[in-house]
């Protein structure tokens with residue numbers, strides 16, 4: 001059995017490819033069904049976020065398993081091989097485990113150490129459980145990934161500071177405003193006419209950061225008015241005008257800065273929609289939706305300047321040095337957690353022989369106990385029988401304790417195999433039909 005991950009991320013693919021691979025909550029069950037149908041796949045989990053789609057699987061054969069997942073991604077994306085395969089990465093065994101721990105710790109994120117990825121890894125666990133695609137190995141692997149993410153946030157400096165895609169989006173707006181004034185610095189947004197489209201988790205973070213960066217009033221549009229109003233009510237210090245998406249054209253006319261963060265599958269702002277507007281001042285659109293909420297052709301329309309998640313690289317790069325140093329602390333912790341899992345996984349190799357040894361000793365114990373009890377005759381009370389039985393069990397458990405601990409202890413695979421062989425031959429434990 002092998003662990004493999006195949007996927008793509010902001011490191012390997014631009015947003016126009018990533019958005020074709022994104023799996024919405026509505027389609028997730030079909031994706032699990034399709035992956036589970038493959039005879040190579042034993043356990044599987046899917047991590048789908050705005051910056052990555054990764055399929056982790058326990059497969060029978062490394063090469064065939066990876067090919068099966070690539071085939072799934074090809075069918076799911078509708079792309080052809082030439083357009084998709086160059087963007088895919090894959091890791092096996094220890095590298096795959098290490099990658100998952102790094103992802104969960106936020107070390108592979110566009111914004112190093114951002115916190116949303118941990119919620120997304122938790123969601124991956126939930127989806128795997130709901131779709132019955134996790135077995136003992138992936139349950140353990142994913143639980144360890146979540147605890148790694150938590151440890152990075154609580155035990156290293158990387159987790160400090162409210163960093164997220166949303167905070168980077170607000171910084172990008174500040175930077176672009178500064179650059180338009182000929183300054184390479186972040187400028188306060190207090191004089192901007194701001195609108196936020198969408199009222200989900202990312203919009204909440206946008207509001208927090210906008211408030212922190214000097215914005216005092218904004219328009220908040222959402223498909224559902226109630227959700228926008230509920231979000232607005234959590235920001236008493238901000239003057240927020242809530243509305244439905246049919247107010248978008250007014251925002252496109254009057255705003256100077258619009259953030260879009262809806263989970264719409266298709267763009268809500270297109271060049272065609274903007275063609276009727278004549279803007280005297282630039283309207284800056286910052287889109288953190290994946291799939292994108294603002295279509296790529298918008299940048300060609302005069303009076304509009306559009307940025308997508310990939311453009312956040314510009315602000316991320318400015319803060320990267322300091323965060324890279326903090327990331328180094330987290331790497332040690334990540335390796336520790338990955339090794340803990342790998343040692344546990346390797347120790348499973350000894351489980352069949354331990355089970356056979358236990359069964360063999362148990363059979364001897366029962367047989368000898370039976371003989372002894374029959375020799376004692378009927379005078380032996382039920383209580384005394386229990387004491388003798390407990391004694392026999394206690395002796396077996398004590399005898400087994402050291403060899404079992406040694407067989408499962410971390411050690412090179414060749415050494416464990418040698419020990420397994422030795423136990424097999426010393427106790428005459430031939431291969432049983434019940435072994436995996």
Ligand code: NAP
Pocket residue numbers: 049050116117165198199200201202203222223224227261262263264265288289290291
């Ligand atoms: P979320 O909490 O689920 O909120 C989704 C928002 O999108 C809600 O306001 C929802 O409106 C709206 N929406 C859903 N379908 C829509 C449609 N067909 N037309 C118009 N509006 C629609 O999602 P989120 O986590 O904030 O993510 C929003 C976007 O940001 C996504 O594209 C996501 O990929 C991207 N993103 C997310 C993260 C992250 O860490 N979560 C990071 C970066 C980027 P209702 O209230 O009416 O349902």
